[in-house]
Amino acid sequence: MKSSEHSRPINGDGAVMTIGAVAERFGMATHVLRHWEAMGLVTPARDAAGRRRYGAADLTRIAVILRAKEAGLSLDTIRTLAGTADPVKRREMLQEEAAALRSRIATARYSLELIECALDCDHEDVTLTGVTRHVTAAWATQCARNLLMGLDDTRTIGIRYLIRDNAGYFTEGFDAVFNAIGARAVPILPGVPWMNAIAERWVGSCRREATDRILITGERHLRLVVDEFADHHN
Structure with missing residues (x-):
């Protein structure tokens, strides 16, 4: 220069x-x-x-x-x-950009709501609801019912969101169990892996520190191992 x-x-x-x-x-x-x-x-x-x-x-x-x-x-x-000299074409392009921006804003708002919910949560303990070789929609729904029946009214009232992945066994019936107590089911959005960061971190820790180091002989053994790890975490 x-x-x-x-x-x-x-x-x-x-x-x-x-x-x-x-x-x-x-x-x-x-x-x-x-x-x-x-x-x-x-x-x-x-x-x-x-x-x-x-x-x-x-x-x-x-x-x-x-x-x-x-x-x-x-x-x-x-x-x-x-x-582009065509004003109609320019308008169409701007409309597409606006739609993409609204989608990003919606994703950011979901993330903000979940973070604020986590900040308001006083309970960080882990509850093991069940262990099975073959997960089905009926089994998952029953586990959800068992979880809520085991909680007192104070804790169920505080549940505002259910954050879950998009596995096939999480059906409308599963979400309805939590909707009945006023909680909102929030499936993990594509491209937003941090929405379930707490659960994924705990599962990863359980695998690295417990199940990957032990020869699991069956469902009962697996439940004992994971139960003990959950107690250690809590």
Whole structure:
């Protein structure tokens, strides 16, 4: 970069700016402007020596690109929008981006609700509801009933959410058991593995520290091992 490119532009109508001055004005690095130029987002003029000279139209384009990036649009999307003369097509593209943004916002809200629920939870103990070789929907539903029957009213009232994965044995009947006490069933969303982070961490610890180190001889033995680990955790 030549030092002359960092000189300040002359003020007034028709003034041009160097790449260094433009980068300083918008608070960005010069290599970003070069990248945008390589992508065809900005096309500054060149002087006789081949140096970039940015005019008013270029500055307006850069401001629009920065605003679009703040809206979450990718550079490829911005380039497509800028190169599309059809207003209907541009509107359709923006509608698709808005729909994708609403989906991300909904996912973030779910995550925030679950985090706030975890912050309000006073009980971190683990309760083992059952052990079986073959998990079925009926068995899982009965385990849910057994769990709630074993809890007192104070603890059942405090249950606001049921966080579960999308396994086939978690049916509407399973969710209905918790819905009956006012809890909301929340299946884990695709791409949001941290929604069940507490349960996954506990299961991983149980496997690494207990079941993977012991030769399990049957369901009764497995229950004894997991029960003891749960007591140790609690």
